[in-house]
Amino acid sequence: MATRNLILAFETSCDETSIAVVEDGKTILSNIVATQIDSHKRFGGVVPEVASRHHIEQITRCLDEALTTAEVTYDDLTAVAVTYGPGLVGALLIGVTAAKTVAFAHHLPLIPVNHMAGHIYAGRFVSEFEFPQMALLVSGGHTELVYIKSENEFEILGETRDDAAGEAYDKIGRVLGVNYPAGKTIDTWAHEGNDTFEFPRAMEKDASYDFSFSGLKSAFINTVHNAEQRGVELNKQDLAASFQQSVVDVLAEKTDRALDRYPVKQLVLAGGVAANLGLRERIERDMQERHPDTKLIMAPIKLCGDNGAMVGAAGYVAYQHQQRAEMNLNADPGLSF
Amino acid sequence: MKILAMDTSNHPLSVALVEDDQLIAETTLNLAKNHSVYLMPVIEKLMAGASWQPEQLDRIVVAKGPGSYTGIRIAVTTAKTLAATLKIEMVGISSLALIAANVATINPDLLVVPFFDARRGNVFAGGFKYENNRLNNVMPEQHVSFEELLIALKQKAENVVLVGNITDVFKSQLEPFDSSKFKIAPASATVPSAYQLALLGNQETPVVDIDKFIPNYLRVTEAEAQWQKLHPGESKQSYVREV
Numbered sequence: 001m002a003t004r005n006l007i008l009a010f011e012t013s014c015d016e017t018s019i020a021v022v023e024d025g026k027t028i029l030s031n032i033v034a035t036q037i038d039s040h041k042r043f044g045g046v047v048p049e050v051a052s053r054h055h056i057e058q059i060t061r062c063l064d065e066a067l068t069t070a071e072v073t074y075d076d077l078t079a080v081a082v083t084y085g086p087g088l089v090g091a092l093l094i095g096v097t098a099a100k101t102v103a104f105a106h107h108l109p110l111i112p113v114n115h116m117a118g119h120i121y122a123g124r125f126v127s128e129f130e131f132p133q134m135a136l137l138v139s140g141g142h143t144e145l146v147y148i149k150s151e152n153e154f155e156i157l158g159e160t161r162d163d164a165a166g167e168a169y170d171k172i173g174r175v176l177g178v179n180y181p182a183g184k185t186i187d188t189w190a191h192e193g194n195d196t197f198e199f200p201r202a203m204e205k206d207a208s209y210d211f212s213f214s215g216l217k218s219a220f221i222n223t224v225h226n227a228e229q230r231g232v233e234l235n236k237q238d239l240a241a242s243f244q245q246s247v248v249d250v251l252a253e254k255t256d257r258a259l260d261r262y263p264v265k266q267l268v269l270a271g272g273v274a275a276n277l278g279l280r281e282r283i284e285r286d287m288q289e290r291h292p293d294t295k296l297i298m299a300p301i302k303l304c305g306d307n308g309a310m311v312g313a314a315g316y317v318a319y320q321h322q323q324r325a326e327m328n329l330n331a332d333p334g335l336s337f
Numbered sequence: 338m339k340i341l342a343m344d345t346s347n348h349p350l351s352v353a354l355v356e357d358d359q360l361i362a363e364t365t366l367n368l369a370k371n372h373s374v375y376l377m378p379v380i381e382k383l384m385a386g387a388s389w390q391p392e393q394l395d396r397i398v399v400a401k402g403p404g405s406y407t408g409i410r411i412a413v414t415t416a417k418t419l420a421a422t423l424k425i426e427m428v429g430i431s432s433l434a435l436i437a438a439n440v441a442t443i444n445p446d447l448l449v450v451p452f453f454d455a456r457r458g459n460v461f462a463g464g465f466k467y468e469n470n471r472l473n474n475v476m477p478e479q480h481v482s483f484e485e486l487l488i489a490l491k492q493k494a495e496n497v498v499l500v501g502n503i504t505d506v507f508k509s510q511l512e513p514f515d516s517s518k519f520k521i522a523p524a525s526a527t528v529p530s531a532y533q534l535a536l537l538g539n540q541e542t543p544v545v546d547i548d549k550f551i552p553n554y555l556r557v558t559e560a561e562a563q564w565q566k567l568h569p570g571e572s573k574q575s576y577v578r579e580v
């Protein structure tokens with residue numbers, strides 16, 4: 001048998017049950033994603049106990065489908081990788097437990113993967129990675145600027161002090177009557193409107209690389225409520241455009257400043273909110289104008305959300321670096337780089 | 338037939354290897370610690386000690402709840418995945434029946450009522466009797482206040498043996514009732530044994546669709562209950578879809 005490296009990867013950190021088979025860390029043989037979004041929509045956000053219950057309903061079906069779609073058997077596999085944090089503890093536990101079980105049953109090494117590393121490695125399906133590298137990770141739960149000095153060496157330069165960008169979208173979405181998750185609708189409206197409200201750009205002048213979106217969120221909510229009290233109807237498209245412009249400005253500006261301070265070969269844009277077109281367009285333009293020597297790698301839109309393939313890609317690198325977990329591996333909901 | 342049985346539905350964790358109704362190895366921990374950390378290492382150790390390979394297993398038996406939601410999910414996920422990945426049989430047994438079996442076989446004239454503390458004065462409980470060489474469920478498993486349970490049991494013809502952890506609150510609630518009607522099983526009978534679980538699982542027909550097998554929570558989530566109240570008759574078959 002030729003030395004194919006095949007990693008079976010599990011991802012269950014939030015509301016997607018996903019299992020993938022990835023070859024040599026860069027080719028997706030299968031990437032099964034079962035999303036629970038229709039369930040959590042009913043509650044206006046992810047309910048942890050509901051998420052855990054859905055994961056256990058899906059896990060073995062996804063496992064079987066991942067192998068069948070990839071046209072491989074357990075004998076072909078090299079290792080099992082799994083997201084063990086950060087995320088919802090009950091949700092993580094389903095993936096961790098299933099991954100450990102498969103590793104035990106088939107005598108395979110088990111590779112622990114940090115979910116955020118997984119998001120970064122979604123970019124690996126677009127291009128080879130070169131280091132040093134920077135990553136802007138934006139999702140429903142996280143907003144982080146990560147400096148990757150060399151392969152598998154991650155350092156957080158800045159992170160959100162309050163809401164993650166995705167959370168802010170959902171909260172202002174609620175004010176506008178947009179159902180959870182609001183990101184896509186707000187993004188679409190933003191493209192139809194203009195930044196007429198000029199909401200504050202939080203922490204733009206702050207020297208750190210941390211983010212904060214609570215001020216923006218409050219300004220937005222106050223504007224809408226004041227108008228309501230005066231009986232004035234505001235243009236939703238302009239509100240969305242103004243909100244998004246402020247978020248994008250902050251993300252772009254912090255990234256720009258971090259790149260000035262830490263010159264890198266590549267910038268990876270990843271995470272659920274990285275599917276936002278406004279953000280993609282802005283970062284693309286900024287990079288061309290201000291950092292033409294740094295290559296921009298944008299995670300494919302399909303791989304911005306949580307998925308097993310990204311865990312397989314990150315797991316491949318961890319595997320090369322001899323990272324292994326034992327059968328006592330536990331979920332670590334607060335895991336950080 | 339080589340059986341691996343496991344229970345993590347409450348504080349105790351119990352794993353056993355059983356072959357043709359003979360106990361090969363068993364470990365029970367009562368540490369109330371994280372089952373996710375201990376379950377697989379215990380399985381690994383027992384299997385190594387017995388020189389069993391995973392691919393030699395014929396059947397997985399798991400306690401499917403009720404109990405701690407996270408706890409039952411650890412064992413059920415392990416059991417489901419093991420059975421699915423090895424393409425072997427799987428059986429789910431009520432976590433309450435498992436406890437009932439500790440006393441029912443030797444007390445066929447009694448109504449055996451195991452219960453787990455479900456907080457705020459509530460319990461998960463059910464009624465069992467040993468008849469025709471089998472443990473039968475004669476009172477549905479339910480989430481009920483301990484007091485209501487006692488009132489319901491008072492009406493039963495048989496004498497009752499309660500199997501569970503009698504807290505001070507439960508004790509005071511039990512006081513007004515006729516003590517000759519209600520017996521309390523010794524603490525040793527409240528501890529689940531995976532050997533017992535394997536024996537019960539040996540009598541059952543295996544689960545047909547392992548993928549669809551889920552724990553018996555006995556309760557919908559609070560969010561779900563509220564949603565159902567606001568949206569009567571709107572529940573869908575499935576809220577999960579592949580993308």
Ligand SMILES: [Zn+2]
Pocket residue numbers: 115119139271272305306
């Ligand atoms: Zn994520």
